[in-house]
Amino acid sequence: MFDSILALFLSIPVLIVFVYTSRRRDLDHIPTVGYSDPFLSWLSAIRYIHNAPAIISEGYALYPKGAFKIAMIDGWNVILNGNQYISDLNGADPSILSSVMALADMFQFEATLGDKITKHSHIITVIRTSLTRNINARFHDITEEVVRSFDAGIPCEGEAWTSVPAYQLAADVICRVTSRYLFDEPLCNDPNIRVICEQATGEIFKGRFVRYLPESSKPFVARLITKVHGLHAGMMQCIGPIIENRLERRQLNGADCTEEEPNDIITWLIDGAINAGQSPTVADISTRVLLISFTSIHTTSAVFTTILYQLCMNPQDVATLRDEVQRVVQAENWTRLAVTKMHNLDSYLRESQRLHTIANLSVVRMPLEEYTFSDGLVVPGGIILSINTFSRHRSADHYLSPDTFDGFRYAREGGQGQSLATGPSMEYHSFGHGRSACPGRFFATAEIKLMLAHLIAHYDFKMEYDVYPEKIIFEGNALPNREAKVLFRRRV
Numbered sequence: 001m002f003d004s005i006l007a008l009f010l011s012i013p014v015l016i017v018f019v020y021t022s023r024r025r026d027l028d029h030i031p032t033v034g035y036s037d038p039f040l041s042w043l044s045a046i047r048y049i050h051n052a053p054a055i056i057s058e059g060y061a062l063y064p065k066g067a068f069k070i071a072m073i074d075g076w077n078v079i080l081n082g083n084q085y086i087s088d089l090n091g092a093d094p095s096i097l098s099s100v101m102a103l104a105d106m107f108q109f110e111a112t113l114g115d116k117i118t119k120h121s122h123i124i125t126v127i128r129t130s131l132t133r134n135i136n137a138r139f140h141d142i143t144e145e146v147v148r149s150f151d152a153g154i155p156c157e158g159e160a161w162t163s164v165p166a167y168q169l170a171a172d173v174i175c176r177v178t179s180r181y182l183f184d185e186p187l188c189n190d191p192n193i194r195v196i197c198e199q200a201t202g203e204i205f206k207g208r209f210v211r212y213l214p215e216s217s218k219p220f221v222a223r224l225i226t227k228v229h230g231l232h233a234g235m236m237q238c239i240g241p242i243i244e245n246r247l248e249r250r251q252l253n254g255a256d257c258t259e260e261e262p263n264d265i266i267t268w269l270i271d272g273a274i275n276a277g278q279s280p281t282v283a284d285i286s287t288r289v290l291l292i293s294f295t296s297i298h299t300t301s302a303v304f305t306t307i308l309y310q311l312c313m314n315p316q317d318v319a320t321l322r323d324e325v326q327r328v329v330q331a332e333n334w335t336r337l338a339v340t341k342m343h344n345l346d347s348y349l350r351e352s353q354r355l356h357t358i359a360n361l362s363v364v365r366m367p368l369e370e371y372t373f374s375d376g377l378v379v380p381g382g383i384i385l386s387i388n389t390f391s392r393h394r395s396a397d398h399y400l401s402p403d404t405f406d407g408f409r410y411a412r413e414g415g416q417g418q419s420l421a422t423g424p425s426m427e428y429h430s431f432g433h434g435r436s437a438c439p440g441r442f443f444a445t446a447e448i449k450l451m452l453a454h455l456i457a458h459y460d461f462k463m464e465y466d467v468y469p470e471k472i473i474f475e476g477n478a479l480p481n482r483e484a485k486v487l488f489r490r491r492v
Ligand code: HEM
Pocket: 099, 100, 103, 123, 124, 127, 131, 292, 295, 296, 297, 299, 300, 303, 358, 359, 362, 363, 364, 429, 430, 431, 432, 433, 434, 435, 436, 437, 438, 439, 440, 441, 443, 444, 445
């Protein structure tokens, strides 16, 4: 008994020292929304987990052109409101304001995916070049897989309505379509690959909780609470022999054989590594495939689901979009050009990404050294910065009737001068901004628009209950409800 009281008594100073030293003080010059006292800031940090929109709206109302900070469990997040910050981030050198290091730090990649992924980030070049440039060439495959996957996911009988959990449908279809694009047949039909790709997001995301912990425990805890290492081993088993085979062929035939190589992610990543002066290995390519799955599958599924819910709430918009899809497909068939010409649909996607953006805080950066913004604001290296996307997307300074969902807000006759869903701008940050804007956005929007066009052309759909399903708020993320069901009926 006495021992326990003594231990408690002795642990109090340790706790006080921990609390006071765990929040850095070199951000004291930036105003705080919530408590700034190291002790009380923990209350704000807990509130932030499920109430970020209210907190960051308060910060925007108080400092519309300035910056403020909020407490997270594991440190401060500096949030930028004003236009000048967007211009500064746009012009900043990624080796000073780093998006890769911010992402790696937030999800503790070193403990899950290893440190090579940040040391050699040629994966971004591969996504920007080979992965994006092949969308036209592989569009037929994607279209075939969209049709096949929706047929499997929506088991309609006659004219009866079929009820389907919308998010799961989106994730299944996107996982199949993305796997088809990345691996092509027959590899994409390997169910192990699909399961690994789908699980990668959730498992890598758990790294967010590893960040809460002391440094020395991270590698051990990451193995304990995430399945990333197991998924990596599984991916190596699935694609390892193919990678080895291709590397051997290259060794024998040199660069001469590259023309005959399959047009898939394995070839693109091998080329990407060689072009960056690296030696491609089975382990490294498997890690990068997991990272692509992390960045692509559930982001795209979430965005698709938010639009599907919105369309269910606005049947009159579906009628307008159906006219467009039928007119364009009649002229261009189911091609990439057709999807590009669906200007109303593109506007709908951009508007949905404005009001239902899945990242209320985006353009996340880590200064690798002290950085001074153009208004004189100085931030130290190693912190997390982000843009207040939630508030900027709802600001009357940027939009007329900002709280109204207007799906055709950006649509222009023939698409002339239209602001596109893929185009970051001063008032639209759903794909980030500047040199580190999402490199996968052209593939993601092509995939989402094709899937929506297919549904609009071939199905009637409505919500099970006539309300927009409540979102899941976790820190800066606003994800679509995962339980809500949509009813589908095949059109005759
Ligand atoms: C609709 C789906 C998607 C959304 C909403 C989305 C959103 C974003 C956002 C907001 C960023 C941060 C950009 C910035 O900080 O400026 C980002 C970065 C990134 N995205 Fe996407 N993304 C999507 C799909 C994809 C896909 C399909 C891929 C890969 C094929 C991908 C790969 C990446 C990568 C690698 C980065 C890091 C870029 C860097 O740090 O330089 N994303 N994405």
